Amino acid sequence: MDIRDIAAKSGYGVGTVSRVINDQPNVSDRARERILAVMAELGYEPNSNARYLKMRSQTPVAVFVMGVGNRMFDDILGPLQAALAREDEQIVVTYLNGDVDEVRAAIDYQQARHPKGMVFLGGELESFRASFHEIETPSVLVTADASQLGFANLSSVTIDNVAAARSAVGHLLERGHRRIGIVGGNRASGQIGELRLRGAEQALREHGIELDYERDFEPCDFIEVGGYEATTCLLERTGDLTAVFALGDVVAFGALRAIVDRGLSVPGDISLIGFDDTAFSQYAVPRITTIRQDAARLAERAAKLLLSALRDGSPATHELVDFELVERESVCSL
Amino acid sequence: MDIRDIAAKSGYGVGTVSRVINDQPNVSDRARERILAVMAELGYEPNSNARYLKMRSQTPVAVFVMGVGNRMFDDILGPLQAALAREDEQIVVTYLNGDVDEVRAAIDYQQARHPKGMVFLGGELESFRASFHEIETPSVLVTADASQLGFANLSSVTIDNVAAARSAVGHLLERGHRRIGIVGGNRASGQIGELRLRGAEQALREHGIELDYERDFEPCDFIEVGGYEATTCLLERTGDLTAVFALGDVVAFGALRAIVDRGLSVPGDISLIGFDDTAFSQYAVPRITTIRQDAARLAERAAKLLLSALRDGSPATHELVDFELVERESVCSL
DNA sequence: ACGGGAATTGGAAACGTTTCCAAGAATGAA
DNA sequence: TTCATTCTTGGAAACGTTTCCAATTCCCGT
Numbered sequence: 026m027d028i029r030d031i032a033a034k035s036g037y038g039v040g041t042v043s044r045v046i047n048d049q050p051n052v053s054d055r056a057r058e059r060i061l062a063v064m065a066e067l068g069y070e071p072n073s074n075a076r077y078l079k080m081r082s083q084t085p086v087a088v089f090v091m092g093v094g095n096r097m098f099d100d101i102l103g104p105l106q107a108a109l110a111r112e113d114e115q116i117v118v119t120y121l122n123g124d125v126d127e128v129r130a131a132i133d134y135q136q137a138r139h140p141k142g143m144v145f146l147g148g149e150l151e152s153f154r155a156s157f158h159e160i161e162t163p164s165v166l167v168t169a170d171a172s173q174l175g176f177a178n179l180s181s182v183t184i185d186n187v188a189a190a191r192s193a194v195g196h197l198l199e200r201g202h203r204r205i206g207i208v209g210g211n212r213a214s215g216q217i218g219e220l221r222l223r224g225a226e227q228a229l230r231e232h233g234i235e236l237d238y239e240r241d242f243e244p245c246d247f248i249e250v251g252g253y254e255a256t257t258c259l260l261e262r263t264g265d266l267t268a269v270f271a272l273g274d275v276v277a278f279g280a281l282r283a284i285v286d287r288g289l290s291v292p293g294d295i296s297l298i299g300f301d302d303t304a305f306s307q308y309a310v311p312r313i314t315t316i317r318q319d320a321a322r323l324a325e326r327a328a329k330l331l332l333s334a335l336r337d338g339s340p341a342t343h344e345l346v347d348f349e350l351v352e353r354e355s356v357c358s359l
Numbered sequence: 360m361d362i363r364d365i366a367a368k369s370g371y372g373v374g375t376v377s378r379v380i381n382d383q384p385n386v387s388d389r390a391r392e393r394i395l396a397v398m399a400e401l402g403y404e405p406n407s408n409a410r411y412l413k414m415r416s417q418t419p420v421a422v423f424v425m426g427v428g429n430r431m432f433d434d435i436l437g438p439l440q441a442a443l444a445r446e447d448e449q450i451v452v453t454y455l456n457g458d459v460d461e462v463r464a465a466i467d468y469q470q471a472r473h474p475k476g477m478v479f480l481g482g483e484l485e486s487f488r489a490s491f492h493e494i495e496t497p498s499v500l501v502t503a504d505a506s507q508l509g510f511a512n513l514s515s516v517t518i519d520n521v522a523a524a525r526s527a528v529g530h531l532l533e534r535g536h537r538r539i540g541i542v543g544g545n546r547a548s549g550q551i552g553e554l555r556l557r558g559a560e561q562a563l564r565e566h567g568i569e570l571d572y573e574r575d576f577e578p579c580d581f582i583e584v585g586g587y588e589a590t591t592c593l594l595e596r597t598g599d600l601t602a603v604f605a606l607g608d609v610v611a612f613g614a615l616r617a618i619v620d621r622g623l624s625v626p627g628d629i630s631l632i633g634f635d636d637t638a639f640s641q642y643a644v645p646r647i648t649t650i651r652q653d654a655a656r657l658a659e660r661a662a663k664l665l666l667s668a669l670r671d672g673s674p675a676t677h678e679l680v681d682f683e684l685v686e687r688e689s690v691c692s693l
Numbered sequence: 694a695c696g697g698g699a700a701t702t703g704g705a706a707a708c709g710t711t712t713c714c715a716a717g718a719a720t721g722a723a
Numbered sequence: 724t725t726c727a728t729t730c731t732t733g734g735a736a737a738c739g740t741t742t743c744c745a746a747t748t749c750c751c752g753t
Contacts, residue, residue, distance in 0.1 A: 028740065038703040043741055051701055070471035073418065075739035078408040078708050085419075085451060090437075094638065099433040103424075103454040110453065115472075117419060117449045120437040137404040138449075249642045282642040304428065308583045308616040310644050361709065372733040377711055385731060409709035412738050 026069055035063040046071055085115035086331065087140035089131065091147025093122050094248040096275055096303040098146045100320035101167060101327075105144065108328035114335075116144070123246070125152050132156040142331050145169070148210075148217025148247075163334035167327045169217055172343040180334065180341040182326045184348040186217060189316045190224025192350050193298050194270055196314070198232050201359030202268040202296060204241075205229070208255040208280055209272030209300075211244035218244065221272050221300065241266075245276060252279025260287055267359060268296040274303045277313055281355075292357035302351060312353035322346055360403055369397040380405055419449035420665065421474035423465065425481025427454050428582040430609055430637040432480045434654035435501060435661075439478065442662035448669075450478070457580070459486050466490040476665050479503070482544070482551025482581075497668035497675075501661045503551055506677040514668065514675040516660045518682040520551060523650045524558025526684050527632050528604055530648070532566050535693030536602040536630060539563070541570075542589040542614055543606030543634075545578035552578065555606045555634065575600075579610065586613025594621055601693060602630040608637045611647055615689075626691035636685060646687035656680055 028046070032039045037056055044052045045060045063069075077084065086109060090098050106116055117140070119131050133156070135143070143164040145153055150169045163178050171181035197205055207225055210218015226236045236242070243259045245251030252271055256279065260266065269284070271277035277299030284295050291297045291311055299306055299315035306313040326344055333339040362380070366373045371390055378386045379394045397403075411418065420443060424432050440450055451474065453465050467490070469477070477498040479487055484503045497512050505515035531539055541559055544552015560570045570576070577593045579585030586605055590613065594600065603618070605611035611633030618629050625631045625645055633640055633649035640647040660678055667673040 032703090039740085040703060040742080041701080044702095047741085053701060056701080072412065072739050073472050074408045074412040075708090076741075078406070078412050078710085079739080079741045081708070084407060093437045096430070096433070099430070102452075103427045106452060106454050115451045118436075118440060118452050119444065120440050138407055249638050253642065278639060278642050281644060282646075285644050304583050305612060305639055308587065308612050310615060310619050312616075362711095363709080366733090373710085374712080374733060375731080378732095381711080387731060390731080406709050409738090410711075412740085413709080413711045415738070 026067060028069075028071070030067065031060060031063050031069055034067065035060045084138050084140050085117045086142040086144060087135040087138075088116045088118045088144045089128070089135075089146065090118060090120045091123070091128065091145065091149055091152060092247055093120050094246075094275065095273065096305070097168070097247075097273065097301045097318070097320065100303055101146055101324045104321040104324035105167075105328055108325050109331070112328075112332055114142075114332070121147075121152075123149065123152055125155060128152045129156050136160075136162070142335055144327060144331060150174075150215035150217075151213055154215060163331060163338075165327050165330050165334075167323055169215075170220070170343065173215075176341065178334070178341055180327075180330045180343065182323055182330060182344040182346060184316075184318050184323075185345055186220035187224040187227070189300070189318070189348040189350075190221035190270075190272075191228040192224075192348075193300065193316050194225040194228035195231075196350055196352075197268045197270065197296060197298060197356065198228060200296070200356060203232075203234065204263070204265050205268045205270060206256075206259045206263070206266045207236075207242045207270045207272065208252060208259060209245055209247060209276035212238065212242075218272055225270060247273045247275055249275050249279040249282075252276035253283045254279075256280040256283035257287070260284070260289075266295060268298070268356070271297065271299050274299040274301040274306045274313065274315055276300075277315065278305065278309065281309060281313070292355050296356040298356055307353065309355075311355050314353045314356045315351055317349040317351045319346065360401060362403075362405070364401065365394060365397050365403055368401065369394045418472050418474050419451045420476040420478060421469040421472075422450045422452045422478045423462075423469075423480065424452060424454045425457070425462065425479065425483055425486060426581055427456050428580075428609065429607065430639070431502070431581075431607065431635045431652070431654065434637055435480055435658045438655040438658035439501075439662055442659050443666070446662075446666055448476075448666070455481075455486075457483065457486055459489060462486045463490050470494075470496070476669055478661060478665060484508075484549035484551075485547055488549060497665060497672075499661045499664050499668075501657055503549075504554070504677065507549075510675065512668070512675055514661075514664045514677065516657055516664060516678040516680060518650075518652050518657075519679055520554035521558040521561070523634070523652070523682040523684075524555035524604075524606075525562040526558075526682075527634065527650050528559040528562035529565075530684055530686075531602045531604065531630060531632060531690065532562060534630070534690060537566075537568065538597070538600050539575065539602045539604055540590075540593045540597070540600045541576045541604045541606065542586055542593060543579055543581060543610035546572065546576075552606055559604060581607045581609055583609050583613040583616075586610030587617045588613070590614040590617035591621070594618070594623075600629060602632070602690070605631065605633050608633040608635040608640045608647065608649055610634075611649065612639065612643065615643060615647070626689050630690040632690055641687065643689075645689050648687045648690045649685055651683040651685045653680065 245255035579589035
């Protein structure tokens with residue numbers, strides 16, 4: 026079933042049929058109508074490969090999820106796909122975990138396929154960076170801030186991580202906490218952890234406290250088990266913590282378990298604050314106070330940015346979306 | 360950069376170059392070597408659109424995720440993508456929530472693109488069924504059992520849901536529970552909920568108890584909020600429950616919260632058992648006893664099945680993988 | 694009724710592959 | 724050495740579109 030079959034059956038030429046398919050001007054209403062009717066009757070569907078071959082623009086948008094197990098990304102993926110689908114854009118997803126070489130290989134692989142666009146989900150700029158210099162495809166980074174990097178085609182949408190972390194720690198400070206431990210992420214520059222740490226540091230400093238990275242910080246991956254182990258470690262190291270700031274909700278979740286396993290209670294003995302507001306933090310026992318980062322909104326803005334780059338060739342933009350501290354039950358006043 | 364450029368530069372014809380690219384026989388070692396060298400030198404990458412156009416087999420594998428918010432599927436997606444990627448197969452993901460028309464439209468849309476294969480993630484057979492009769496593409500259903508349906512190209516990989524549910528409820532029964540409430544899923548046939556309910560019913564009957572669906576069962580979607588509301592409802596309706604069986608872990612998570620919100624404790628007042636063993640159930644407070652359904656294994660088997668259908672045209676198969684009851688802290692003996 | 698510009702139309706060429714067929718080269722048996 | 728196989732090779736045709744150019748038709752002002 027061809028465009029030629031449609032042409033033959035409708036009595037028009039292939040050119041005209043193609044124009045109808047692509048909603049182009051210079052087609053009489055009569056022709057359009059007739060052709061549409063024939064297409065419907067025959068159940069014609071254009072062959073996307075032929076189309077892309079000719080148009081030279083290509084395969085679907087490639088999405089990279091950097092950090093398997095971080096629920097935040099799962100929450101973004103759905104809305105992102107939906108938003109793009111509304112504009113007829115497909116996504117091809119690749120799940121990656123930290124390894125730089127693996128990331129590199131995956132990006133190369135997808136690049137070779139000439140995706141029309143790319144989306145990177147992940148806070149760890151570092152893992153991407155090595156591959157970024159060659160990126161000419163319109164791309165958007167979600168969750169990691171690419172504004173420092175000067176790539177012409179690299180947009181990003183993110184919250185102000187520094188400010189958010191500052192408000193989280195500020196929240197703890199206001200409630201009288203002075204000995205605050207931090208778990209999750211790591212200090213390497215360009216990592217999202219670094220930004221959040223910087224925010225925490227600022228808040229602390231405003232209260233005249235200097236963050237002791239050796240003692241009060243324990244890095245870990247953004248997965249439950251990471252949070253569990255890091256928190257255990259932290260708790261063993263210093264006995265006087267009254268609050269823990271987890272740099273991500275999955276981490277907070279592991280942290281909660283670790284605290285309870287040491288026979289302590291949240292927030293009775295230790296207050297806990299998370300980051301992201303993934304679905305389960307409002308169902309956890311106790312409900313976890315956290316920084317709300319709206320996954321749907323992030324996804325939607327990312328789609329918007331990508332789409333406008335795709336359609337009108339809009340230049341890269343770095344967009345900030347709002348965050349919000351949502352108070353629940355895991356923090357108490359001292 | 361063409362296959363023709365490679366041909367010209369290497370001194371061979373396009374036919375030979377194509378054979379080299381596709382690892383076909385009847386190419387001399389000398390030719391192969393030379394052509395490979397030229398390809399490497401020029402950084403040649405085949406154009407997949409041209410290739411697929413010609414080969415008529417097409418675009419990537421289409422994956423449908425039926426039930427946004429059910430973490431189980433997020434856990435399957437990663438390993439599935441990884442397994443398929445190892446064989447150079449891309450996946451295009453579409454996220455869907457229940458609506459039959461939406462599902463229908465999405466499947467039609469993807470079908471029109473002639474994916475070489477399809478994977479359906481979701482327990483709700485019903486939503487798919489309307490679209491299934493036209494499926495000619497090799498497909499596999501993960502988590503829902505398609506063995507009743509007789510589609511030639513429709514494989515499935517799943518655990519024995521009936522047996523698993525029976526063992527879950529059996530576990531409760533053995534510990535002395537007699538008044539057991541059930542939340543999650545629904546009774547419509549072909550739904551995964553129905554299978555799990557059937558298992559529960561069997562276990563109950565073995566102990567001479569008849570399941571009263573009106574009183575002791577409350578259906579809901581597989582998301583946290585569903586579990587929360589359904590459980591609240593159930594608890595309000597009957598005051599004498601000593602245990603709740605949640606038909607999915609996300610549901611269990613909402614259930615836990617609902618129970619606690621009524622001032623009851625788990626497992627002190629009410630024992631809770633889940634289904635799936637998604638990551639957070641082992642971190643919840645208390646840790647949730649559940650049926651382990653190995654997401655990675657499910658994904659891997661699904662990939663295997665799909666791949667063999669793709670490569671050798673193997674016929675549809677219905678595969679059962681093992682489940683396991685994992686005892687944690689949310690169930691106590693009466 | 695006529696001329697001219699705009700709107701519509703048809704069809705050939707091109708996109709980058711794979712595949713098929715025919716031809717040429719190599720091998721081995723007699 | 725010769726003939727019959729088998730291996731290797733080149734190149735044309737085809738996959739189903741879009742796009743461009745030229746040709747036709749239409750419409751309107753005079």
